Amino acid sequence: MLSIVRFPRRRNPEHRGTCFISILPDEVLGEILAYLPPRTDLYSEPEYEDCPPISLVCKHWERVYDATLYRRIRFVEYPAWQTRRTSKVVKILQQQADLRKHVRDVSVEIWHPSEATCRTIANFIESCQATRTVSLHLGWSATVWPIIEAIEMLPRLESLRLSGYDSGPSLQMILGRFNKQTLKVVELFRYGLGRNDSPRAPWHPVEPPSQDAIDTCSLLARSHATAMTSVDLRDPSTSPQCTETFLRWPLTLVRLSLSQLTHSAYWSQYTLDAVETILSIHRESLQHIMVGIIPRKCTEGDPYRWSGIPNFSKFRRLRELHLSAYNLLAEKPSEAAVKLAAPVLRQLAMTFCTEDQHSESSLDFREDEVLWMADFASQISNAETKSNLEGVFVDFNPDWETSSLYSNKHMPWPWEHVEEAKQKLSQWNINMTHSKPGCTRDEWDQRVMENRRAEEARIGLLRIDRCLESRESIGAAEDV
Known part of the structure; x- marks a missing residue:
């Protein structure tokens, strides 16, 4: 008996259904694959640097993913592998002009860049006209002027991040360039x-700017x-008046x-009044506001x-508000x-961040x-308050390992x-969420118990040492 079996014909990827990822346009697929960069570490060379695993799926993915490898270029002084990698990528982009798009x-993190380094970076930026974001973290001096001119000529610049090691950029340069x-x-x-x-760093706070400089900035x-x-403003090296001018x-923020x-x-x-004046400039358009710790001069005996x-x-139009928990808790409820009774304010975030290297207690x-x-x-x-607040987020991240060192049975x-x-x-009916705890309750109790045992052992050893010292002193006295 002869039977003929016909196997179903394999269809092309574009006929396998709308959920098949390869039917997406290359631009959309590239945005998805951009979330899967090679695994990197700040102080060690990344694995699979030359051949990322995602590019081994198929030729199509390899071609699309290769373009994402050139999306972000970092010019840094360390680590060494990042410097080598940047030099290699820049060399490839200089040889293949089609990859520059x-x-x-582009990110630059160099403390004191030389004139030659600045010219190299400026030439690179000029050749990459599709750049959208530029980040500069460097020492502001006259040598970085070529970089500023190159950034100024970018036709599609959307995001600009400027910072410095000792001091940051000048407002006149930003407003004028x-x-x-x-x-x-x-x-x-x-x-x-x-x-x-010029890109030189601003005046030192000991030398406040003249009124002519303020008028020019305005x-x-x-x-x-x-x-x-x-706009994101941090650690201002100028007065609230200049911040308000900037x-x-x-037009609308x-x-x-x-x-x-x-x-x-x-x-x-x-002060509180100065910060409120700064925020009120765009009161009619602001939808998201984040305010850090507002300082206050303390007088003797002031609690x-x-x-x-x-x-x-x-x-x-305020919809989302981030405030320092220390300022919020200083108010009466x-x-x-x-x-906080803004008409459309729905979400409030209160953070215990101390804005420095020390974690909250x-x-x-x-x-x-x-x-x-x-x-x-x-x-x-309360209906009289006329508040529409629905959710509160508490950002609380104490250093539990340090805290447990000072723990006792009552903590x-x-x-x-x-x-x-x-x-x-x-x-x-207010939904409160909070940041993920750094440890579970059991981990905390175990750490407290370990610290207590270690403290008891330390105290026991001190007692033994004191007993031995007293015996030695007694023996020495008897010998005398």
Whole structure:
């Protein structure tokens, strides 16, 4: 008996259904594969550097993924493997001009770049006209002028991040050189007024700028209005008046971040009223606001270390607000509820970050904070407050390993009170979430127990040593 079996014909990938990833356009597929870069580490050379595993799937993926390898170019002084890799990539881009269109992000992290290095970086930036984001973290001197000129000529620049080691960029340079309509995001670190529009670092705070420099900066801001929508300002090396002048540069601002004010040499001038004046410039358009710790001068006998929070009740479009927990908890719950009664504000984030190298203490969220949160929730739910707040996020990340060293049997798990506050807020129909705990309750108890045993052993050894020393002293006295 003869039978003929016909196997179904294999269809092309584009006929296998809409869920098959290879039918996506190369541009969309490239955006997806860009989330899978080679595994890298800051101080060691990455594995699979020359042949990433994702490119071994098929020729199509290899061609699309190869373009993502040239999206971000970093010029750094260390680690050594990153310097070698950057040199190799730049050499390839110089030889193959068609690959330059894939460059989107250029980052420079060099403390004191030489003139030759600056010319090399500037020539590279000029050849990559499709660059969207530029980040500069370097020592601001006259040698970096070619880099500034090259960035100024980029036709599609959307995001600009400028910072420095000792001091940051000058406002005159930014206002005079980067008045581009394509620019949407600006991030500045240690910014301030300079003597002119050169890339030199701003004046030292001991030498405050003249009124002529302030007037020049104000004139540049008014005459070169931009369409940027997001500004991030950190550690200002200038007065609130200059910061206010700079924020009049954008026409309508949607996102604004102002942080690390306590590190500034002008910290005493960034009072609550000054910060509120700065934020009110774009009160009609701001939708997302992030404010770090607002400093406060403490007088002798003053129990309050931090100031309160600005009044956001008149910010008509404010949807998301990030505040320092230390400033928020310095307010009375009833007053905080009134200040946060913005018409469309739905999400509030309160962070215990200290904005420096020290982590928040595990004692920062205890019984008093739970009572404050419960009272605040009741005030928010009050119809007279006219608040539409729905969710609260608590960013609490104490260093549990350090905290456990000073633990005793009466010290509970640091996140126990956070969980208690979460339950209390749920009773008022407010959804509270928090950052992931650094350890579980069992891990905390185990670490506390280990530290207690180690402390008991240390005390026991000290007692033995003292006994031996006393016996030796007695024996020596008898010999005499």
